[in-house]
Amino acid sequence: MAEERRGAWFGFGFCGFGQALGSGRGRQVHSPEPLRAPGAGLDVCRVSASWSYTALVTRGGGRVELSGFAVGAAGGCRDAWASEELLVVLRAGPGPGAGTELQAWTPGSALRGEPLWAQTVPEAEREDGPGGDETQAGPLPLLPCARAYVSPRPPFYRPLAPTLRARRLELGAEHALLLDAAGQVFSWGGGRHGQLGHGTLEAEPEPRLLQALQGLTMAEVAAGGWHSLCVSEAGDIYIWGWNESGQLALPTRSLAEDGKTTAEASGLNEDGSEVKTVAGGEDGAPAPFIAVQPFPALLDLPLGSDAVKASCGSRHTAVVTRTGELYTWGWGKYGQLGHKDTTSLDRPCRVKYFVDKQLQVRTVSCGPWNTYVYAVEKEKS
Amino acid sequence: MAGPGALWEALWALLPRTKEELKLELGEKVEGSVVMLLQEAAELLYGDRRQECLQTCEALLDYSWEKLNTGPWQHVDKGWRQVYSFGCLLKAVCLCAPPGDAASVAAALKACDMGLLMGAAILGDILLKVTAVLQKHLLSGKRPAPSPSQEPLGIKKARNDHVPIPDMTSERTVPRLHCPSLQYFRKHFLDPGRPVILEGVANHWPCMKKWSLEYIQAIAGCRTVPVEVGSRYTDEEWSQTLMTVDEFISKYIGNEPKDIGYLAQHQLFDQIPELKQDISIPDYCCLGAGEEEEITINAWFGPQGTVSPLHQDPQQNFLAQVMGRKYIRLYSPQESEALYPHDTHLLHNTSQVDVENPDVEKFPRFAEAPFLSCILSPGEILFIPVKYWHYVRALDLSFSVSFWWS
Numbered sequence: 001m002a003e004e005r006r007g008a009w010f011g012f013g014f015c016g017f018g019q020a021l022g023s024g025r026g027r028q029v030h031s032p033e034p035l036r037a038p039g040a041g042l043d044v045c046r047v048s049a050s051w052s053y054t055a056l057v058t059r060g061g062g063r064v065e066l067s068g069f070a071v072g073a074a075g076g077c078r079d080a081w082a083s084e085e086l087l088v089v090l091r092a093g094p095g096p097g098a099g100t101e102l103q104a105w106t107p108g109s110a111l112r113g114e115p116l117w118a119q120t121v122p123e124a125e126r127e128d129g130p131g132g133d134e135t136q137a138g139p140l141p142l143l144p145c146a147r148a149y150v151s152p153r154p155p156f157y158r159p160l161a162p163t164l165r166a167r168r169l170e171l172g173a174e175h176a177l178l179l180d181a182a183g184q185v186f187s188w189g190g191g192r193h194g195q196l197g198h199g200t201l202e203a204e205p206e207p208r209l210l211q212a213l214q215g216l217t218m219a220e221v222a223a224g225g226w227h228s229l230c231v232s233e234a235g236d237i238y239i240w241g242w243n244e245s246g247q248l249a250l251p252t253r254s255l256a257e258d259g260k261t262t263a264e265a266s267g268l269n270e271d272g273s274e275v276k277t278v279a280g281g282e283d284g285a286p287a288p289f290i291a292v293q294p295f296p297a298l299l300d301l302p303l304g305s306d307a308v309k310a311s312c313g314s315r316h317t318a319v320v321t322r323t324g325e326l327y328t329w330g331w332g333k334y335g336q337l338g339h340k341d342t343t344s345l346d347r348p349c350r351v352k353y354f355v356d357k358q359l360q361v362r363t364v365s366c367g368p369w370n371t372y373v374y375a376v377e378k379e380k381s
Numbered sequence: 382m383a384g385p386g387a388l389w390e391a392l393w394a395l396l397p398r399t400k401e402e403l404k405l406e407l408g409e410k411v412e413g414s415v416v417m418l419l420q421e422a423a424e425l426l427y428g429d430r431r432q433e434c435l436q437t438c439e440a441l442l443d444y445s446w447e448k449l450n451t452g453p454w455q456h457v458d459k460g461w462r463q464v465y466s467f468g469c470l471l472k473a474v475c476l477c478a479p480p481g482d483a484a485s486v487a488a489a490l491k492a493c494d495m496g497l498l499m500g501a502a503i504l505g506d507i508l509l510k511v512t513a514v515l516q517k518h519l520l521s522g523k524r525p526a527p528s529p530s531q532e533p534l535g536i537k538k539a540r541n542d543h544v545p546i547p548d549m550t551s552e553r554t555v556p557r558l559h560c561p562s563l564q565y566f567r568k569h570f571l572d573p574g575r576p577v578i579l580e581g582v583a584n585h586w587p588c589m590k591k592w593s594l595e596y597i598q599a600i601a602g603c604r605t606v607p608v609e610v611g612s613r614y615t616d617e618e619w620s621q622t623l624m625t626v627d628e629f630i631s632k633y634i635g636n637e638p639k640d641i642g643y644l645a646q647h648q649l650f651d652q653i654p655e656l657k658q659d660i661s662i663p664d665y666c667c668l669g670a671g672e673e674e675e676i677t678i679n680a681w682f683g684p685q686g687t688v689s690p691l692h693q694d695p696q697q698n699f700l701a702q703v704m705g706r707k708y709i710r711l712y713s714p715q716e717s718e719a720l721y722p723h724d725t726h727l728l729h730n731t732s733q734v735d736v737e738n739p740d741v742e743k744f745p746r747f748a749e750a751p752f753l754s755c756i757l758s759p760g761e762i763l764f765i766p767v768k769y770w771h772y773v774r775a776l777d778l779s780f781s782v783s784f785w786w787s
């Protein structure tokens with residue numbers, strides 16, 4: 001059953017184009033702020049943020065509201081996906097059986113006049129399973145039929161092999177991740193930063209199964225600029241790709257030079273206070289720096305928390321736990337980690353704001369340099 | 382030392398008078414949002430709102446940096462590199478606003494260097510002009526360079542007893558020629574693809590007399606350059622980083638460096654045109670089909686012990702030695718199979734074999750592969766034919782200049 005408690009969206013990070021992000025004042029927001037933008041008061045079911053603008057999709061009326069470099073609004077939209085090259089919108093056809101229309105706009109002239117291109121796409125095939133919407137193919141850039149996806153660069157419409165029963169698809173700067181109905185993960189595209197997870201730096205022209213995850217059932221995938229993440233049904237996180245800002249929660253040289261690396265790892269006591277231990281090899285030497293992790297690595301959250309949702313920005317990572325906490329790490333220069341500062345981190349840190357406000361985080365959606373969070377009030381016991 | 386006001390004036394003399402004259406022709410790949418932000422940055426600069434301009438420049442630099450890191454470097458659209466250069470330019474100018482303390486000016490110079498290293502030419506090579514102004518300003522405050530008789534940083538003379546000079550008695554050496562004619566060189570070495578050492582060609586270049594650690598520090602000490610850290614680029618711990626030439630010398634050339642650092646394969650002479658006057662392009666390059674502007678000139682500057690693993694390049698190479706000696710081994714492209722190149726795309730031009738310590742079990746055919754070798758000394762030029770495999774180890778503190786031509 002859907003959540004009955006009223007929830008709200010919050011945002012933090014880069015808003016240099018005035019996109020909806022809390023107060024929207026200044027260029028950056030370093031701590032979560034409630035979204036205050038046209039449409040934010042309505043039931044926002046999806047946030048898709050590009051670098052210079054954000055698209056909010058509301059349930060019911062199916063409105064898309066844009067803020068930032070791209071502005072405007074339109075009704076009758078089921079889904080929207082924001083990128084710098086294209087704003088992609090899924091609009092329901094005029095009546096049942098009329099199909100769905102996929103429209104793409106250049107952000108600068110979004111939702112005004114004629115779209116850059118438009119295409120009718122087949123409806124989703126209904127699959128048996130508990131709960132209506134969850135079994136349909138995931139949001140854009142995956143299309144409802146799950147037979148194809150949208151790319152911000154031509155060719156815009158990209159078919160997927162029929163054998164791939166895609167449930168979710170995410171795009172990085174030069175790679176793609178796919179989660180199928182059986183919980184397997186595929187990756188393809190550029191691999192120079194290890195973001196494909198096959199153990200090499202070679203590119204893959206076609207979707208290739210991640211062998212290293214065989215036998216595990218994944219529930220979520222997330223793609224950052226040059227890193228990848230997936231969450232298993234059991235709540236474990238696997239992460240791989242580029243670690244130049246600590247986005248893999250592995251020790252990184254750049255932070256060590258600033259004296260902030262996790263080479264001296266800290267853990268958390270039960271009450272959340274930090275305990276310093278020294279990570280590393282058996283001889284007690286500090287752990288070596290990792291620039292690139294070409295195979296999936298298992299990542300433990302503090303206190304052994306289970307992950308349920310994840311999203312990645314260009315160079316940062318955000319994860320929601322089963323108990324409603326939000327952890328962020330990686331590049332923090334624009335406040336996108338939500339820890340009230342602009343420090344980058346190479347270890348997961350809990351966003352205290354939600355704990356302090358007695359909010360349970362339900363979902364997270366990252367733009368390249370910012371983070372949007374949906375949270376509900378904690379049940380009063 | 383010239384006052385900060387003078388620096389500010391000198392910089393503004395280089396910029397267009399009004400922001401409208403700042404031509405932003407970036408091509409169609411650069412999105413409208415970025416163009417807008419760049420226009421905003423220019424407005425802020427010309428409007429004297431420097432703190433805000435710096436903030437906007439940071440966003441432009443960070444965003445274009447991400448584009449520079451997307452896909453292979455050769456395919457990065459020039460527009461993105463130009464955006465990066467514009468960001469560096471505006472940032473550098475803001476940092477030099479009065480009072481313009483030394484740290485800010487050094488930071489401005491670093492920003493310019495980043496633009497030169499990773500950006501693309503804008504506004505008639507304005508970054509080169511700005512760096513010249515900044516360098517002049519920084520140096521006018523420095524104490525004069527130590528006289529050549531001094532040994533800076535307590536660098537000891539080459540300790541030949543500790544350097545493994547290879548025993549070359551059983552090795553076939555590269556032939557040597559004194560100033561061959563163009564036709565002779567073409568007929569006997571260029572066309573058949575045979576290596577040769579040319580003597581008497583580079584030995585009178587100004588660099589042979591002028592270059593020393595002190596001179597390099599005086600001309601380039603405050604400039605930011607890329608440095609490779611680690612024994613060789615095939616190692617796991619190998620990395621690339623940026624630092625000033627002064628930092629490089631003090632960390633990797635001074636006494637007891639902790640790691641091997643190598644200022645390798647860097648187009649230093651594009652970054653610091655003043656140094657280009659100390660070298661010449663060998664006349665023999667005119668035998669190639671390419672234009673002179675297409676010749677890639679790289680600097681190779683490092684301590685004793687730097688190693689370039691056995692590899693091949695897709696162009697002809699003249700390797701001119703300026704400081705110190707290098708042991709070089711050459712294998713013909715016909716021997717490629719016996720050299721066991723890596724099978725990855727990234728390293729397909731590099732051999733898996735450690736030339737001076739080969740794993741004979743893993744690479745059995747290597748020991749039988751014929752080769753030529755030499756010790757290249759100051760004033761000499763080694764011709765390495767296209768695709769000829771070469772391995773290089775510095776026997777002393779070394780500075781080489783390579784010319785890649787076709």
